[in-house]
Amino acid sequence: MIYYYHFNVIFSVLLSSVFLIRWRRDIPVHFPMIFLLIPIINLGYLKVATAENVNEALLANGIGYLDGCFLELFFFLYIMSFCKLKVPKVISGGMLAVGAVTFFFAINTAQNHLLYTSAELRQIDGVSYLVKEYGFVHTVYYVIIALYLVANLSAITYSFTRKNVSKINSMLLLTMYILIMVAFLAGKFISPAFELLPLAYTISQALFLVVLSKITLYDVSASTLSNLEEKGDIGFASFDRKMRYLGCTDAALECLPELGTIYIDKTLTAENETFRKILECTRRISEWLELPSFTVTRNNTTYKVTVSFLYSGKRIKGYLLRTEDNTQESRKLEALKLRERQKELEAKMLRLEKTEAEAANEAKSTFLAQMSHEIRTPINAVLGMNEMILRESREPGIREYAANIQSSGKTLLSLINSILDLSKIENGKMEIVPAEYDTAVMISDIAASISPKAAEKGLEFECVADEDLPCRLKGDDVRIRQIILNLLSNAVKYTKSGSVKLTIGMEDSSDEGSITLNVSVNDTGIGIRHEDMDGLFESFRRLDTEHTRSIEGTGLGMPIVIKLLELMGGELKVDSEYGKGSDFSFTLTQQIADSTPMGNYKEHPTAIAAAQSATLHLYAPEARVLVVDDNDMNLKVAKSLLHLFGIEADTADSGRAALDILKKSDYDVIFLDQMMPGMDGIEVLGEIRARHLTDESTAIIALTANAIVGAKEMYLNAGFDNYLTKPIESKDLEKQLRRYLPEDKQKLHSADEDSDLAETDELSIIELKRIRDLCPGINAMTGLKYCMDSKQFWFEMLDTFAAAGTGKELNDAFEANDTERYRIAVHAIKSTALNIGAELLSEKARLLEAAAKADDKEYINDNHSGFIKEYDELTEQIRQIVNA
Numbered sequence: 024m025i026y027y028y029h030f031n032v033i034f035s036v037l038l039s040s041v042f043l044i045r046w047r048r049d050i051p052v053h054f055p056m057i058f059l060l061i062p063i064i065n066l067g068y069l070k071v072a073t074a075e076n077v078n079e080a081l082l083a084n085g086i087g088y089l090d091g092c093f094l095e096l097f098f099f100l101y102i103m104s105f106c107k108l109k110v111p112k113v114i115s116g117g118m119l120a121v122g123a124v125t126f127f128f129a130i131n132t133a134q135n136h137l138l139y140t141s142a143e144l145r146q147i148d149g150v151s152y153l154v155k156e157y158g159f160v161h162t163v164y165y166v167i168i169a170l171y172l173v174a175n176l177s178a179i180t181y182s183f184t185r186k187n188v189s190k191i192n193s194m195l196l197l198t199m200y201i202l203i204m205v206a207f208l209a210g211k212f213i214s215p216a217f218e219l220l221p222l223a224y225t226i227s228q229a230l231f232l233v234v235l236s237k238i239t240l241y242d243v244s245a246s247t248l249s250n251l252e253e254k255g256d257i258g259f260a261s262f263d264r265k266m267r268y269l270g271c272t273d274a275a276l277e278c279l280p281e282l283g284t285i286y287i288d289k290t291l292t293a294e295n296e297t298f299r300k301i302l303e304c305t306r307r308i309s310e311w312l313e314l315p316s317f318t319v320t321r322n323n324t325t326y327k328v329t330v331s332f333l334y335s336g337k338r339i340k341g342y343l344l345r346t347e348d349n350t351q352e353s354r355k356l357e358a359l360k361l362r363e364r365q366k367e368l369e370a371k372m373l374r375l376e377k378t379e380a381e382a383a384n385e386a387k388s389t390f391l392a393q394m395s396h397e398i399r400t401p402i403n404a405v406l407g408m409n410e411m412i413l414r415e416s417r418e419p420g421i422r423e424y425a426a427n428i429q430s431s432g433k434t435l436l437s438l439i440n441s442i443l444d445l446s447k448i449e450n451g452k453m454e455i456v457p458a459e460y461d462t463a464v465m466i467s468d469i470a471a472s473i474s475p476k477a478a479e480k481g482l483e484f485e486c487v488a489d490e491d492l493p494c495r496l497k498g499d500d501v502r503i504r505q506i507i508l509n510l511l512s513n514a515v516k517y518t519k520s521g522s523v524k525l526t527i528g529m530e531d532s533s534d535e536g537s538i539t540l541n542v543s544v545n546d547t548g549i550g551i552r553h554e555d556m557d558g559l560f561e562s563f564r565r566l567d568t569e570h571t572r573s574i575e576g577t578g579l580g581m582p583i584v585i586k587l588l589e590l591m592g593g594e595l596k597v598d599s600e601y602g603k604g605s606d607f608s609f610t611l612t613q614q615i616a617d618s619t620p621m622g623n624y625k626e627h628p629t630a631i632a633a634a635q636s637a638t639l640h641l642y643a644p645e646a647r648v649l650v651v652d653d654n655d656m657n658l659k660v661a662k663s664l665l666h667l668f669g670i671e672a673d674t675a676d677s678g679r680a681a682l683d684i685l686k687k688s689d690y691d692v693i694f695l696d697q698m699m700p701g702m703d704g705i706e707v708l709g710e711i712r713a714r715h716l717t718d719e720s721t722a723i724i725a726l727t728a729n730a731i732v733g734a735k736e737m738y739l740n741a742g743f744d745n746y747l748t749k750p751i752e753s754k755d756l757e758k759q760l761r762r763y764l765p766e767d768k769q770k771l772h773s774a775d776e777d778s779d780l781a782e783t784d785e786l787s788i789i790e791l792k793r794i795r796d797l798c799p800g801i802n803a804m805t806g807l808k809y810c811m812d813s814k815q816f817w818f819e820m821l822d823t824f825a826a827a828g829t830g831k832e833l834n835d836a837f838e839a840n841d842t843e844r845y846r847i848a849v850h851a852i853k854s855t856a857l858n859i860g861a862e863l864l865s866e867k868a869r870l871l872e873a874a875a876k877a878d879d880k881e882y883i884n885d886n887h888s889g890f891i892k893e894y895d896e897l898t899e900q901i902r903q904i905v906n907a
Contacts (some may be wrong), residue, residue, distance in 0.1 A: 024150045028150075032062065032069050035062040035228055041794050042228075042232060064220075067085070068586070071087070076144065077143065085132055087220075091168045099118075099171055105196070125163065138160045141156060148216070148218075154523050202223050205223070207220060257347050258272050259274075259345075260344040262342045265290060267289065268289050278346035281295055300328075304328075304330035305330055308330055308342070312331070317329070324348060327346070328345070331343050396748050455499045459616045462492050462494055463622075467529060472508060473511040473525075482515060482518055488527045494619045496615060499611040503566055511523065517549050521546070521604070523545070524719050525542075526541075526542070527540070540611045544607045547603070549601070550602050553601070593610055595609045596609065640772055641771065642772045643669055643769050644669035647688070648673070651676075652726060655676070662674060668757065677701060677702070682711070692716070692727050695723055695743075696727075700847050705741045708742050725743040726751075727747075732748075749858075750858045797904050824855055824859050825902045834891065845871075845873035868888070
């Protein structure tokens with residue numbers, strides 16, 4: 024039995040030593056005092072068991088009274104601290120004094136009889152023990168023990184109700200205290216010499232050390248929060264590595280009141296937005312991404328919540344939340360964000376204003392284009408009928424009036440064409456189309472166009488062109504001519520006397536295979552004031568109206584020149600002196616197609632040949648030409664136009680029929696309609712190429728009514744050699760034939776030479792008036808234009824149109840709700856209507872075709888019946904014209 028006491032002393036000393044090794048300053052003082060007293064108490068029990076006389080035993084027994092006098096006191100103070108309760112110093116001091124007095128009597132038992140009235144030392148199996156009769160002080164001691172028992176059990180029980188107290192710690196403390204109380208109350212029920220308390224104390228020590236790694240975290244957290252709490256408005260809260268809540272300061276609760284709803288040791292879950300943000304921050308810091316944070320607003324105060332690691336020494340024990348009033352910084356950030364939003368809003372407003380300006384500009388351009396288009400129709404009619412007056416009238420007075428009408432009408436038409444060009448440029452629809460051109464021919468044409476105008480005003484016109492210019496260049500010669508002619512026309516227009524000079528030179532370009540074309544137009548006209556220079560390029564503006572009010576024009580020439588040069592990468596430069604003249608110049612980079620020097624443009628063979636060919640027409644009776652189109656009227660027009668050039672063309676009314684014909688016959692040129700039912704033009708072309716039905720020398724040209732930007736590239740990419748727009752114009756057809764027919768089958772005839780070329784017949788003024796009255800939807804001059812200016816052929820086309828016209832195919836497609844079939848049918852009407860001069864009907868057909876292409880069934884449903892009604896009325900009016 025004696026070894027039992029030795030074991031408890033030795034083991035309790037070892038446990039206290041382990042605790043001492045792990046002791047830190049931040050552990051509450053009550054805790055080390057407990058570990059200090061227990062080995063001493065166990066040593067007292069050992070000394071009683073080994074005592075040889077009563078006095079020695081009584082002294083050793085007095086040491087055991089450290090339990091009730093001090094151990095219970097420190098245990099009580101620790102529990103109160105654990106429950107976050109403060110014991111007044113007066114009470115704790117009084118309890119300490121009572122314990123000290125009681126312990127004094129216990130130590131001095133031999134000198135007094137207040138603790139024990141009598142004591143006898145006995146032994147069992149070599150183990151000494153005392154047999155005592157208790158006195159008054161011992162009764163007081165038991166009262167103290169009972170009070171501590173009630174106080175400690177009450178405090179531990181109370182700790183279970185506290186949210187900011189660890190339930191694990193509470194359970195451990197309760198277990199230890201019950202163990203000691205049971206051992207105390209059990210007494211010596213095994214043997215008079217056997218005490219249970221030493222074992223209970225040792226086990227309590229062991230339990231404290233076993234769970235020290237767990238409870239240390241709470242103590243570290245509590246100590247940390249206690250130290251940090253002194254930092255005023257900055258709040259702190261802590262969690263372990265498993266996100267179990269360890270506690271927080273009052274300042275943290277102001278920012279995160281949700282923490283007040285959870286208990287110590289409870290694992291944090293994403294039950295609300297704040298907890299979700301905390302968990303997300305701990306995830307991010309655990310992945311070592313950053314020091315995460317988020318903001319919280321409470322009662323008009325903005326807090327910044329930052330998450331960091333909670334350390335115990337150098338080891339990470341959990342997470343520490345820091346809450347800090349961030350209102351000022353937040354307001355600064357909000358102000359910054361507000362400024363950013365204001366900037367974004369201003370940028371958005373600027374974009375909106377720009378969009379509105381562009382929309383307004385587009386609306387203006389669209390309006391100008393539509394109005395110009397509408398005005399051109401009656402002007403063409405006026406000029407056409409005026410042309411008939413000039414042809415038929417022999418009265419000098421009437422012819423003079425007609426000549427004036429013709430001059431003014433052409434001027435008006437020129438102005439409208441300028442408006443159309445400007446609107447195309449502003450809408451981005453002006454296309455720059457590079458192509459090879461003959462330099463000498465271009466210069467010769469420009470000189471020939473402007474010379475008569477200069478001569479009419481008595482001006483000297485001079486054209487100087489560098490003879491070293493390459494004979495063939497690549498660029499958009501149509502737009503270059505337009506630019507130079509605009510500048511020359513202005514020079515002639517604003518020069519009363521003197522001269523106008525065109526100079527065309529070159530310089531080497533930095534790019535190999537190209538040159539820089541230098542062009543200048545110099546005049547001795549009225550010049551431009553310095554203050555008017557900025558308004559030179561404004562649309563619809565005339566400068567120096569005092570001296571130019573009698574000069575015709577819209578003021579669009581210079582803006583068009585500027586915009587066309589911009590599209591081609593050039594820039595216009597102006598040097599002018601008011602009253603003495605102006606010099607306009609620009610440079611353009613052009614690719615070299617043939618570097619042979621041009622020489623004198625007036626003597627260049629190509630220019631001479633071009634001038635001669637302007638009075639000659641193609642005549643190719645041996646040429647083999649096939650025209651493929653699903654519309655009979657289009658076939659008649661194409662065949663009649665080809666007959667002008669002595670060509671008897673073959674025709675096919677479908678892609679399948681064309682393939683059958685090509686199996687048996689060879690052709691020099693094939694004109695292939697793109698939009699046909701069954702197989703369209705591209706599909707037919709693919710079959711021709713795949714089956715090798717033609718030689719490589721056979722040109723296949725697409726026929727299309729869609730003369731849109733990019734059409735040429737589309738057809739060339741599809742494999743066509745070129746494309747021709749419908750309605751077909753004879754000059755365009757002749758140009759294609761001259762390019763693709765074999766040279767040995769081409770001949771040139773003059774207009775008055777006896778040939779197979781068809782002679783035109785004309786409509787009289789009376790007939791034109793009758794047609795206009797009977798059928799206002801027909802522009803006879805447009806119809807004649809597309810029918811070779813032949814009255815007889817035009818009437819044949821009118822008769823064909825009327826015979827075909829019930830719109831049955833279109834109606835069938837509409838009732839079948841087949842938009843693709845509807846598109847093909849209305850496309851055919853668009854083309855044939857324009858062939859006979861029904862411009863308005865053709866335009867409405869174009870809009871329906873566009874709607875069908877976009878699958879806009881609402882537009883088709885709204886406009887189909889009105890279109891069919893107008894189509895039927897026009898057909899009936901045409902029958903009256905043909906039958907009259």
